[in-house]
Amino acid sequence: MIDTILQQLEGKSILLLGFGREGQSSYRFIRRYLPQAPVGIADQNTDIPSAMAPDKRLQFHLGADYLDAINQYDIVIKSPGVSLKNILDNINTVISSQTDLFLQAFHSQCIGITGTKGKSTTSGLIYHLLHQMDENTVYGGNIGLPLFELIDKINTRTRIVLELSSHQLEFIHRAPHISILLNLFEEHLDHYNSYKDYQKAKYNIALHQNAEDYFIYHHDDARIQALIKEQPPVSHALSFADHTDESVFSYYNQNQIFILINGRHVPIKNIGETFPLKGVHNYTNIAAAMAALACVNKHTDWNAVSEHLDTFKPLPHRMEYVGTYHDIVFYNDSISTIPQATIAAVKAISNVDTLILGGMDRGIDYSPLVTYITQTQVRNFIFTGAAGKRMMQMFENKNIPNLYFCNNYQEIVSLAMNITQKGKTCLLSPAASSYDSFKNFEQRGDYYKELIQNFKHPA
Numbered sequence: 001m002i003d004t005i006l007q008q009l010e011g012k013s014i015l016l017l018g019f020g021r022e023g024q025s026s027y028r029f030i031r032r033y034l035p036q037a038p039v040g041i042a043d044q045n046t047d048i049p050s051a052m053a054p055d056k057r058l059q060f061h062l063g064a065d066y067l068d069a070i071n072q073y074d075i076v077i078k079s080p081g082v083s084l085k086n087i088l089d090n091i092n093t094v095i096s097s098q099t100d101l102f103l104q105a106f107h108s109q110c111i112g113i114t115g116t117k118g119k120s121t122t123s124g125l126i127y128h129l130l131h132q133m134d135e136n137t138v139y140g141g142n143i144g145l146p147l148f149e150l151i152d153k154i155n156t157r158t159r160i161v162l163e164l165s166s167h168q169l170e171f172i173h174r175a176p177h178i179s180i181l182l183n184l185f186e187e188h189l190d191h192y193n194s195y196k197d198y199q200k201a202k203y204n205i206a207l208h209q210n211a212e213d214y215f216i217y218h219h220d221d222a223r224i225q226a227l228i229k230e231q232p233p234v235s236h237a238l239s240f241a242d243h244t245d246e247s248v249f250s251y252y253n254q255n256q257i258f259i260l261i262n263g264r265h266v267p268i269k270n271i272g273e274t275f276p277l278k279g280v281h282n283y284t285n286i287a288a289a290m291a292a293l294a295c296v297n298k299h300t301d302w303n304a305v306s307e308h309l310d311t312f313k314p315l316p317h318r319m320e321y322v323g324t325y326h327d328i329v330f331y332n333d334s335i336s337t338i339p340q341a342t343i344a345a346v347k348a349i350s351n352v353d354t355l356i357l358g359g360m361d362r363g364i365d366y367s368p369l370v371t372y373i374t375q376t377q378v379r380n381f382i383f384t385g386a387a388g389k390r391m392m393q394m395f396e397n398k399n400i401p402n403l404y405f406c407n408n409y410q411e412i413v414s415l416a417m418n419i420t421q422k423g424k425t426c427l428l429s430p431a432a433s434s435y436d437s438f439k440n441f442e443q444r445g446d447y448y449k450e451l452i453q454n455f456k457h458p459a
Contacts (some may be wrong), residue, residue, distance in 0.1 A: 009101075010037075012074035014038070014040070014074070015041075016042070017070065018080075018082040021146060023043070029151075037057065042067065044062070044066055048060065067084075073093060075094045075096055077098065078095055078171065080167035080168050083190075095171045096171060098146055103173075108177050109160045111161050111176055111180070112179050112180065112205055113180045114163075114180070115180070116186075117182070118183065118281060119142070119163050119164070121277070121282060123141070123143075123162065123163035128311075128312050130159050130161065133304065138154060138160055139163075140162060141162040141164050142165045159296065164205065166192075166198055167191065169202060170201040170204065175204065178216070178296065179214070179216065180216045180288050180292060181217045181224055182218055184223040186365060187337065211236075215233045215235045216237075217238075218239070219240060219247070219248045238291050240287040249291050250287040250291045251265070251287050252271075252287050257290060259294060269290075271283055276312055278349070279344055280348070281344040281348070293305060316442070316445065320332040322448075328417065328425070329351070329425040329426070330427075331349055331428065332449055337430065337432060339368050342369055342429040342430070346429065351424045352425045352426075352427045353377075353379050353420050354381075354420040355380070356412055357382070357429070358391060358430055359388065359430045360385060360434065360435045361385065361387040362433055364387075366394055370391070370394045380402045381400070381403050382406055383405045384406050387431070388405065409444075409447055409451055410451060413451040428445070
């Protein structure tokens with residue numbers, strides 16, 4: 001399978017566009033198999049050469065004009081974080097990526113999951129279930145593990161579960177054998193020229209399949225339905241939903257997960273109070289995961305699947321229970337970077353009295369969140385960052401009381417401790433990116449938890 005990747009690279013000059021963790025992984029792979037290939041590294045970071053071993057076949061293109069090097073090479077391996085939105089019309093070379101090269105080699109073994117929200121939980125769940133039934137299963141992609149790092153662990157029988165972002169899917173030429181598109185909301189608008197471009201990047205997970213593949217999608221997502229109408233996939237299309245619908249393959253309804261078996265919908269899992277995942281959106285993601293398992297093996301042992309579902313451990317920062325401190329229940333949903341995720345969290349978590357919102361402003365439409373919040377029992381709102389300022393103004397326009405603005409998370413936690421009613425919940429679910437003050441949403445959530453756990457009321 002590696003030969004398929006090498007065929008794309010042999011005899012060509014190669015530019016590594018972006019030299020973070022994935023770019024470094026690509027460099028190691030190329031030097032391992034193509035030690036004489038001419039390679040360039042293009043990155044804003046000007047300190048890279050000092051950390052590199054001598055390499056006579058290597059050139060650097062560093063600093064503010066690093067994108068100018070693109071057309072000097074036969075093929076560009078782009079890292080996910082690099083946006084080409086402003087120069088797409090001027091590119092005269094092949095744009096690829098680790099994801100693109102990996103899928104061209106291993107697509108028949110891959111289950112790929114994408115969506116604005118829920119892809120980490122769904123891909124982690126699918127990996128957990130498959131790994132419990134067959135240890136010859138690997139997991140990578142957007143979780144932070146570059147795909148080339150998986151290659152030595154793969155044989156012809158290995159099942160490969162991939163969490164895939166829009167950035168990873170933007171320039172692929174081959175999609176996974178089993179592809180899942182969970183949902184489409186406004187996100188990453190700073191990376192694309194339009195919201196539609198973002199949607200199209202996600203939809204590549206279906207468009208680059210063939211007739212033997214499977215495409216699993218949310219039946220009630222109007223944006224997905226519009227894309228299907230514009231460009232129907234050639235693969236087998238299966239849908240899932242969060243309500244009873246005889247036209248879908250799998251669905252969640254009244255605390256049960258149903259899938260289509262021998263022409264009728266059969267309940268395969270009852271969701272009880274102790275189930276590790278919370279919220280209808282997560283139960284809908286389980287329905288998507290069940291469809292994927294059915295595509296992997298038409299003779300799946302659903303009793304075993306039901307048992308393994310109970311042992312799944314939810315990922316941190318996703319409606320994560322932090323604990324009860326000073327008689328206040330705290331939840332960390334730092335992964336929430338869009339209004340729809342925050343709405344889902346408020347629906348799923350009981351007795352939310354204080355809601356923490358805001359961060360980096362990327363121009364997302366917050367009106368659905370404001371409309372929803374007016375119908376809830378949430379009493380206090382703490383805002384932060386540029387997105388928080390904009391949301392706060394929208395809340396003020398609706399005459400919603402108890403609005404507070406804080407400049408940092410020390411102030412936020414201190415205020416939350418003082419204004420949240422005893423016995424009720426304080427929820428961090430920002431509906432905004434963390435990049436204005438933190439490296440990522442994980443760092444934001446970890447800092448929030450640390451402040452809560454170490455908080456002491458003034459004497």
